[in-house]
Amino acid sequence: MNFVIETSSGVRSIAISNPAKRNSLSLEMxxxxAQALKDADGDPTVRVILLQGLPGLFSAGTDYEALDGASDYYEREERLLDAIDGLNKPLLAAVSGPAVGMAVIILLACDMVFCGEHALFSLPFSAMxxxxxxxxxxxxxxxxxxxxxxxxxLLSEPISAEEALRLRLVNAVxxxxxxxRETAARALRLCRLPPHAVRAAKALVCSACRSDLSQARRNALEAHRVQCRTDEASLARAAFLEGRKPDFSIEGQGS
Known part of the structure; x- marks a missing residue:
């Protein structure tokens, strides 16, 4: 398992640890x-879950090299997001270094996110x-x-830590x-508060923010599947794996 899991004083720390691939997420991961989060949620000795990456980076997102034509990758991503959305206990994230693609989607589903000053967030879907x-x-x-x-x-531009704070993607830098350390301190603070009140407040916030998200996720997944079958998606993926930039300009497309 490419995770380091520890529990201390009611906080379950789950650290992504796949440094050889910059903590990118394979099917198994x-x-x-998803299972680690469910286990933490069901453990009576755990009150708060803390997600982080080791060492010094969060995650490069999807491990495209490990897909090998897997047809259920997006369904497995959906199951992970279902696990996060189904948590009764608060999920906090500490972000160091880059977070890319699916990693940012995971962070957007967390209850609180704190990042380091050199963290970088990227959603390069259009560019790919x-x-x-x-x-x-x-x-x-x-x-x-x-x-x-x-x-x-649309522009697939990376987001700095300072900009992420301004855009309200993170709670603090x-x-x-x-x-x-600062994220863990807030997790411990939550552990000292009345647990049922904390979970009830979390449920109310989540209910307010996610009322229409289920249908939106289904619509997005279908649109994503359709786009994945296009020539431009194939060209972009090939360029990514070859370490070069694809050319989608009018000149580059020969139009």
Whole structure:
């Protein structure tokens, strides 16, 4: 398992640890993370869950090299998001370094997110010839509004820590070396509060924010599937795996 899991004083820490692939998420890792979250939620000794990445980065997102034509990858991503959305206990995230694609979608589903000053968030779906899946457009628009969501999704521009705070994607920014410590301190604070009241408040917030998200996720997944079958998606993926930039300009397309 590419995770380091520890429990201390009521906090279950789940750390992504796949440094050889920059913590990118394989099929097995999606399933393992979903199960780890469910286990934490069902453990009476756990009150708060803390998600982080080791060492010094959160996650490069989808491990495209490990897909091998798997047809159920997006369904397994959906199951992971279902596990997150179904949590009764608060889920906090500490982000160091880059978070890309699916990793950002996971963060958007967390209750609180704290990041280091050199964290970087990226949603490069358009640049890769893909449609943003799993309701990320709705989640992003709910955080920062339609125009900023459009800017970041359509232009596929990375988001700095400072900008993430301004766009309300994160709760606070700390020095890189302090982000895990500061996030853990807030997790411990939650552990000392009345647990049923905390969970009830979380449920109310989630209900207010996710009332239409289920249908949005289904719509996004269908649009994502359709786009994945296009020539431009194939060209973009091939360029990504070969470490080069695809050319979708009018000149580059020969039009």
């Amino acid at each position: 999606l399933d393992d993370l 010839g893909l449609v943003p899946p799993h309701g990320v457009a709705e989640r992003l628009a709910a955080c920062c509004g339609q125009r900023f969501a459009a800017e970041k999704l 700390f020095p890189d070396e302090a982000v895990v």
